Amino acid sequence: MSLATETRPMTRREWLLSDRPQSRTQARLGRAYMTWRRFSANRLAVLGLIILLGLVFVAAFADVLAPHSPVVGNLAGARLLPPGSEGYLLGTDDQGRDILSRLIHGSRLTLAVVVLVAIIAAPVGLIVGAVAGYSGGWVDAVLMRITDIFLAFPKLVLALAFVAALGPGIENAVIAIAITSWPPYARIARAETLTVRNSDYIAAVQLMGASPARIIFRHVMPMCLSSLIVRVTLDMAGIILTAAGLGFLGLGAQPPLPEWGAMIASGRRFILDQWWVATMPGVAILIVSLGFNLLGDGLRDALDPRESGQ
């Protein structure tokens, strides 16, 4: 650290890194900056972040980026063209649709599935786990029983059965995946809560007379959050894969939606001669879930140094 700090105004970096923050914002930003520094030192994690930012970008500007319509193809004139064909960078599928455009538009679906599952499953798991862990006793017993029951289920098979019951479609796939994916979050949140519950700082808040709800929401949950975020990020890849699996079994998104898993399923029929139809969406899935995994790994190292062993 430089000794010249007193003589010249602080740089922005020094301001952020100051161990004597002057305001709440500075403290918060400083903390975020530290996390970012830890995170950004991990090159793979940054790559993951770039991939996901790319995904968001592509999803946001799909209309502008896609050279063709994702749903209307040229059945008679441009069916199953190989990659690099005139106007079709990644080739076309069996309806004569541009695969690149479908992948670009499909990013929206992927993003939507991931976000929806995350905002359904993670909060449910967090609340269930935190409440169970903090309350203990029969509340804990009942909630954990339910969690265990769902955990004991074969996830994919259960999702299959749910989709079969609810009818196929992307919304139902999302619901089915969400239903089967909250229990691990509840487990994590509970475990985290249990360690936190007996800590002195929670005892201190109890001693201030805080209500259980306040303790759970303001003091316990923030502690569960980082491991939860890490886990959710890592799970995103799994969610994408499960959604794709459902699509692959014909139970996911409805045609002509360019959902990547369904694209593999339909391209699978041409795998021997028109390998690109199934391969391209597979690569897209691989890249995006790799992105989530890299990001999750990086976040874990940055947010949860314990686990990464730093």
Place this chain on the structure above:
Amino acid sequence: MSALLTVNDLRVRFPTRTGVIEAVRGVSFTLGRERLGIVGESGSGKSQTGRAIMGLTPSHAEVTAKTVSFGSVDLLSAPPKVRRDLRGKHIAMILQDPKYSLNPVMSIGRQIVETLRRHESISRSEARERALDMLAAVQIRDPARVFDLYPHEISGGMGQRAMIAMMLVAGPELLIADEPTSALDVTVQLEVLSILDKLVADRGMGLIFISHDLRLVSSFCDRVLVMYAGKIVEEIAASDLASAKHPYTQGLLNCMPVIGADRHPLPVLDRKPEWAL
């Protein structure tokens, strides 16, 4: 006095993202078959000094010294194999907290036997005998029973005794004890210390005793090194402690509440930046 251990200008550096931390900054001393205490406040580099001598510094750290020699062996340039053979057999170390320093899934007996069999080729049964004897030597009443217990099944004091047994069973000449009793109750502390004291005296070992408790060190050791910010600020015979010159040493001595001494408020240390230079 024939030096058992000679340390000259020992430095330990930790490169980190925010810069290099110098944990130990040029520590020098020699040790014979005596009891040497190292005191200092938390973070002053006591443990890192001890670990550097043992060769247990984390691999990413940088250890340099003009000399660190054990008898005729230069420790820093010795090949890893030689150092490993020395460890446990000739130089041993007791760690602070038995709760974390014993392997939780291995029985006490096996952990002691393991040290023995690593360094001496003896039969299983003979190793067991020696281990039981050692357990008895650290005043464990029912060695045969304790032999088969797991670390979580014994109390802290007993754990620390087992730890001592494990480290001393191969008969080292030098023992480094890194705060061996600070995790224990005051009453138990004394028992463990007296066991240690007796073993060191009986076997004629050299002892480096690391602690942050100046009073304890002075009553237990012959000589005391006082460390501050990675450096030795004062070296003094235990008996001369009352006439310590360095204000840090004096401060450390005075700031402890003593039964019967009615000092309100307690004197506090006024740290001077130049101490750290």
Place this chain on the structure above:
Amino acid sequence: ETPKDTLVEAFAFDDIITMDPGEAFELSTAEMTSNTYSLLVRLDLNDTTKVVGDLAESWTVSDDGLTYTFKLKSGLKFASGNPITAEDVAYSFERAVKLDKSPAFILTQFGLNGDNVTEKAKAADETTFVFTVDQAYAPSFVLNCLTATVASVVDKKLVLEHVKAVTPTEDYKYDNDFGNEWLKTGYAGSGPFKLREWRANEVVVLERNDNYYGEQAKLARVIYRHMKESSGQRLALEAGDVDVARNLEPGDYEAVAKNGDLATTSAAKGTVYYISLNQKNEALAKPEVREAFKYLVDYDAIGSTLIKGIGEIHQSFLPKGVLGALDENPYKLDVAKAKELLAKAGYPDGFSVTMDVRNTQPVTGVAESFQQTLGQAGVKLEIIPGDGKQTLTKYRARNHDMYIGQWGMDYFDPNSNAETFTSNPDNSDEGKNKTLAWRNAWDVPELTKKTKEALLERDSAKRAETYKELQKTVLAESPFVIIFQQTEVAGLRGNLKGLKLGPSFDTNYVWNVSKE
């Protein structure tokens, strides 16, 4: 490489749920049954408007058109070694009617029921079987129906050894199950092959029947191996793990055709693929809309891509090869014309509508193509995919807007399709006769009557004429957009000889197949 004396077919037969000819009504079972059981008469493969004798040496029809007398060949034996007599034929009819399973209507439509079947289908002597019908139907109709697998002759003696006692109920008045439970997986026939084993979704094994009365099957064994995927079947075929791949899709079919080691064969089947418009939907009930939709299918593109080789554009409800089939395809993709019609119907900007689509090819592909062409005319189509049972459940409850599916003939006679497409005796929700016309709430009393009349027309030429008229009406007015007729294809190893697919699913015979 497969063994020399064994034919190994890769075949998607997940529809098989029973092997009892009195109960089975699935397409794959039809193939197994027709190779393992004998019938009185079989379809004449040289002229599919006629039939030839199988067990029957000859037959006569009485002048009033009500009595059919069959004379059996002599010295016939079942695979079990038991002799085949008219008694066995009568029992086969009796059990089919009394069991009253899905295919039983093919017999009961001639006025048979549990009470009269022993009278109406009976053995006059060892080798004479007499069948009495309730009206003077066209003989071609009656005989065509008797080629259906439900009329397969079972070994009475053998079956009686395996009947299970049941308690009679209101619905089922008989004290035994006519061997139904045993025959689900058992075998009591006399065909060129015996059924050795059926493991659902895994394998069907046929073995040569040495007691077969006709020419012996050339191979000792036929193994059908369940494989769903076209690409998988092709891989296995190319690798020589199977001799025949039965469910190839266009791309794979083409690749097999190009492969010098392999050969292909194909046959038009009696199955048509159609899109239907539920007339309960206000928009779809408009005649202009119905017509417009027929102009909104890209027949040419579909024909040259999605169904290339496995289907042929065909817009009338009777498949080619069936008596009276109309070979006219008047509709072409014409978005402008369709738009005009839609505007006339009051939908210049189109409307939104859903279509239930099962998750199989080529249905999904055609649906997606249709979705795109509809879109060009402003009609927004939402595809609701589902597995077969789900979409069907909805379809049969008349809860759909549109449905895309296929209709395969129940028996090889024009009436099979005519009845379902053009007859709807009771259009109420409770209607008993759930024909396709009923399912789409197409209320057509006139056509219903006309269909019935065609059945009683004993002059084949005139009968054919009536069916042509019916088809024209359906083409012009119906809520059915019929798109193509299925062509069944197979990819073969080059060393295979004599494999020929028949015009229907119960005429895919394997006994002539041999290997070099």
Place this chain on the structure above:
Amino acid sequence: MSGTERLNGRRRARSRKAVASALQFLVVVATTYLGLLAVTFFIGRVIPIDPVLAVLGDRAPSHVVERTREAMGLNLPLYQQFFIYVRQALSGDFGVSVLTTNPVMTDIRRVFPATIELATLGTLIGAFIGVPLGVLAAVKRGSIADQIVRVIGLVGYSVPIFWLALLALLVFYARLQWVAYPGRIDIVYEYTFSPITGFYLVDALWQAQWDVFRDVFRHIILPASLLGYFSLAYISRMTRSFMLNELQQEYIVAARAKGLSEARIIWGHALRNAAVPLVTVIALSYAGLLEGSVLTETVFAWPGLGLYITNSLQNADMNAVLGGTIVIGSVFIGINLLSDLLYRTLDPRTRAR
């Protein structure tokens, strides 16, 4: 107050606790199982498929449909149906599969060994390669080896299994012809080989039929390797993280201070401790493979439970689907139980004395 008295009190309490926890464990298993049944029952009722249609197929005439609907007795009150359902399920009776006409349990007994064999081999591959890789990565943290192991793991985590399976099939079967496909065994052996246990590899070895063994191996190796890869990805990653954690512990320093060799420290001390949570991880991954078979078996036409369930699902054979779900669920519960027990035996801290 004597110390022994307190100690005895504690010991008594502990043994009482052990009984109580065993009881609690039973209750847990029972309620979990009941919940499993409740959910499957619920799914079975809610499904928008006409069960009659499933029995009869589409082409059945109306009156037959009506008659069957009544005969199937779907008219009892729900709770009563559930009661019957539970009772039947407990006695292993999941009804008759429409598709195969066999009792579902008979079918499952036939197809499940195929899945178990596949998943077991996959897990063995995953564990025997994954654990050493994870250890290596942890020990050589930050090195090239570590990076490679991480990337292998990450890709394994990120790739759609069915997609990879398709590509693998394309390469190793279609192009290279190194492996066999589809199914478990060639048709040629279908009627010369009579399995006893249902695990073909074991059976072939048992009967010393080497050509059969070779053939079975050629069939199983690709799907098992793929599953093994996924298991490996998970196991190596978790091993790495557990090992990193253990390697930081003070007892490792103590072990070094004893002069033990690195190998002994890593394999004898650190891994022995990491093994405790690893057992759970491997068990979970095993359970995951059993379930993941749904996708792999479809691609490889592997006649196991996964394929059975998907087939049944596509044919609305709900008895079979739910039966399969319950069996997989029960196996999940069983595996959890087993890993719990293993955990207890491996970790002296949780071992009841």
Place this chain on the structure above:
Amino acid sequence: MTTAVSVQNLTVSFDDFKALDAVGVDVVAGESFGLVGESGSGKSTLLRAVAGLAPVTEGTIRVENRQLQGARRGKAFYRSVQMVFQDPYGSLHPRQTVDRQLLEPLAIHGVGDGERRILKALDEVGLGSGFRFRYPHQLSGGQRQRIAIARALILEPSILLLDEPTSALDASVQAEVLNLLEQVRRDRKLTFIMVSHDLGVVTHMCDRLAVMRGGRVVERLSSADLVAGRIGEDYTRDLMVASKGFRRG
């Protein structure tokens, strides 16, 4: 002379294990009361039971002449009793700034004027406003303990429960914290119940003390008695000897 805290016949059990066995203690208002004893003797449990953080199976607790029922405590209770914990690393919420931690009790009790109170509290424990927006990991152990004390004081309680507040600190820092505690007690006329295993600390801080062992109080005596060696129990004598340092013998 009023009793601030009166504990009678208190028993606390965890499952079957009695952590406290019929303990009785009376603490006079304004005095500083010490609890000493070996690890596991139930010192912390006693404090936690008073604070409502441990399950009481039997016995009564009276605080400022109000009888407390079970683990439920009214808001008024929390304004009169606060606690400082042993481990300065575990008693501050790791994700909250000092500011947030000091604000929390004010927010819970709807006390306004947070800005001023926080600054005053920081000032009182000898930390300037420069520490206000730091996170716990940016503080040393002694500084954390000061924050914990500030947090306990911000509701202006009359009774402070101190659970080994300095045992995790270096001797030099311990002196600072002990001085601070003495000073606030003097300034605010607080009642202390202080746990320590160090007889030196206890005699330095407390007027009277109770010696605990195995969940029971084995002896009650005044600091003066202790200093003068008027000790009844062997165990207390052992403690006394031990605290004098090592004697080679």
